[in-house]
Amino acid sequence: MIRLSVPVRQALARLVLPALIAASFGLMLIGKADTVLVERARTQLADVVVPLYAVLGRPIGTVRDAIAEIRRLILLRSENARLREENERLRRWYDRALALEAENRALRRVLNAPADPTPIFTTARVVADVGGAYARSALVALEPNHAVRKGQVAVDASGLVGRVSEVGNRSARLLLLTDINSRIPVQVERTGTRAILAGTNAPRPRIQHWTGPEQPQPGDRIVTSSEAGAMPAGLPVGIVREGRTGLEVEPFADLDRLDFVRLHDFGLSGILSPDQVTRPAQRPRRNGG
Amino acid sequence: MASPIARPPQPRGLWARLDQLARSSAPVAVAVILLLATALPMGFAAHQGGLPLTALASVFFWTLYRPGLMPPWVVFGLGVLADLLTAAPLGVSALILLLLHGGVLTQRRALAKQSFLIVWIGFALFAATLLALNWGMRTLLSLTIQPIAPGLFECGMTIAAYPPLAWLFVRLERSLEPV
Numbered sequence: 001m002i003r004l005s006v007p008v009r010q011a012l013a014r015l016v017l018p019a020l021i022a023a024s025f026g027l028m029l030i031g032k033a034d035t036v037l038v039e040r041a042r043t044q045l046a047d048v049v050v051p052l053y054a055v056l057g058r059p060i061g062t063v064r065d066a067i068a069e070i071r072r073l074i075l076l077r078s079e080n081a082r083l084r085e086e087n088e089r090l091r092r093w094y095d096r097a098l099a100l101e102a103e104n105r106a107l108r109r110v111l112n113a114p115a116d117p118t119p120i121f122t123t124a125r126v127v128a129d130v131g132g133a134y135a136r137s138a139l140v141a142l143e144p145n146h147a148v149r150k151g152q153v154a155v156d157a158s159g160l161v162g163r164v165s166e167v168g169n170r171s172a173r174l175l176l177l178t179d180i181n182s183r184i185p186v187q188v189e190r191t192g193t194r195a196i197l198a199g200t201n202a203p204r205p206r207i208q209h210w211t212g213p214e215q216p217q218p219g220d221r222i223v224t225s226s227e228a229g230a231m232p233a234g235l236p237v238g239i240v241r242e243g244r245t246g247l248e249v250e251p252f253a254d255l256d257r258l259d260f261v262r263l264h265d266f267g268l269s270g271i272l273s274p275d276q277v278t279r280p281a282q283r284p285r286r287n288g289g
Numbered sequence: 290m291a292s293p294i295a296r297p298p299q300p301r302g303l304w305a306r307l308d309q310l311a312r313s314s315a316p317v318a319v320a321v322i323l324l325l326a327t328a329l330p331m332g333f334a335a336h337q338g339g340l341p342l343t344a345l346a347s348v349f350f351w352t353l354y355r356p357g358l359m360p361p362w363v364v365f366g367l368g369v370l371a372d373l374l375t376a377a378p379l380g381v382s383a384l385i386l387l388l389l390h391g392g393v394l395t396q397r398r399a400l401a402k403q404s405f406l407i408v409w410i411g412f413a414l415f416a417a418t419l420l421a422l423n424w425g426m427r428t429l430l431s432l433t434i435q436p437i438a439p440g441l442f443e444c445g446m447t448i449a450a451y452p453p454l455a456w457l458f459v460r461l462e463r464s465l466e467p468v
Contacts, residue, residue: 017394020365021387027369027380028430038379045373049325060329128328132340132375133443134427134435139328166376173376180433201436 043168050141050171053127120265122148124172126258136179136201137165138258140172147265148172151230154261159236159252160184160224161261172263176255177237178205186237186249187225188216194225197237197249203256204248207240218242222249232266312465316358317367319461320347323454324371341450342443344371345419348386349412349451350458352393353401355465364390378430385419385426405455413448420444 004012031038072079107113124140131137142148154161154174162182165175175182182199186207195210207216216222220240226233238249323343344367351359368383375382392415393400400411424440 017361017387017391020361021384021391023365024368024380024384024387027372027383028378028426031379032430042373042376045370049374052325053329056326056329130328130375132342132377133439135376137376180435201439 039166042173043166043171046139046166046171046173047168050127050139050168053139054125054141057127120147121262122146122265123260123262124148125260126174129258130173131176131179134180134201136162136176136182136199136255138162138174138176140174140261140263142170142172144169148263149265153224153231153235153264153266155235155264156253156258156261158254159238161253161255161258164263174261177251177253178203178255184237185225185227185230186222187227187233188214188240189221189223191216191220194227195222197222202248204238204241204243204250206243206245207247207249216240216247218247232264313358315461315465316347316351316355316458317363319457320344320351320367321370323347324367324374328374340443341446341454342371342416342420343450343454344368344382344386345389345416345447346412346451346454347458348389349393349415350455352390353397353408354462356394356397358465359390361387361390378427381423381426381430385423388422389415389419405452409448409451409455412451416447416451417444420447 122142124142126138127141128139129137130139140154148164148167150164150167152164154163160177162174162176162179163184164172166173177184177197177199178201179199180201182197182205184197184205185194186197187194188210191212191214193210193212193214193216195207195216197205198208199205207222210216218240222237222240224231224233224235224237236252238251238253241248241250320343324347327340327343348359348364348367352364364386365383368381368386369379371377371382371386372379396411400408403411420440420443424435424437428435
């Protein structure tokens, strides 16, 4: 250890704080200038903490399940009545779906149209909600040697969740469709009107920039559109609702209680990385793509 | 050693040293655990930004009562960890926490003697100021106006979470040897 006199040491100690504050500003500059480096640091940290979360999440999951179970027991009667009513409605839809499926098959045969290929997917567990007040993202745990790539589409049991924004060895980060940086090409199922679903960090993303004269109406179902090759068409996204500032979409996916998500590989390469949404100019990094 | 009076006597044995190390690193370890734990999916409102920033409370408490256990470089490290974990613009949390650290150090003599209520009000003032700065920095760095409501909610949660966290820290502080 270097021997220093007390005044010198005190002076050095006094300098540490300003130096570190300067270093924070330096980090901000690095974060702006070299996003690749920062992203690598983030994924490496995620790789370290994700197994930890997977272990810690287990007892919490048990407690959560127990609470849900108790709530279900309390609401058994009303739940039963609701399900009975819903079952009746769904049965009508089921008949309708069977008829449509048969018709669809017949039409496909007539047209010789190939059926949509079943996409390859990886199922992953959401282990942490790491958003805070200014972002909506989640960490998922993956097996090593997984096939998940940046830009893949994340779907839960009921609808679109978001996209994969960063991939590590054992973890991936999802950019949820409610995040302020999320822009998803969608269309109104009823009319086929194209639009953009823009996240605002609020629970309901906004629908904007629709084309054509027909405005989306509250109650319309929104599905993804294949515009720009970023998404496969037709994934369920949500329902249009009248918001305070304009039309919003209530997502089908339960974004507050994400548990398992499917990460789909639709083989689409036209996706923009989430960074590019805010920074259109990108240095050529890959050789030829 | 140049000045033996400025340092506590060094423990001699290996176990004594390990014990000393464990005690002096306990506040930081607890701060890191709290930071990680807030990201666990609890299944409620986590995505509305309704989670307190425990790092603010950690840095505030330890800087106020045991600044030797919360040196500036540790504060910096906590901030960088928080930024990397939440995919925030790198450096913002580090800056906020360092400013809190520096601010509390200047007010330490006056604040440490006060009652819990006054200290809590002090924390609330620090938290509100710094989270406003946080919002400003994020708006500046992303060049888009960030929504204000989740930030306000986060600020409220952070202030509300201080008493239970302080209770935990007081417990921890009492279990540490007087330095």
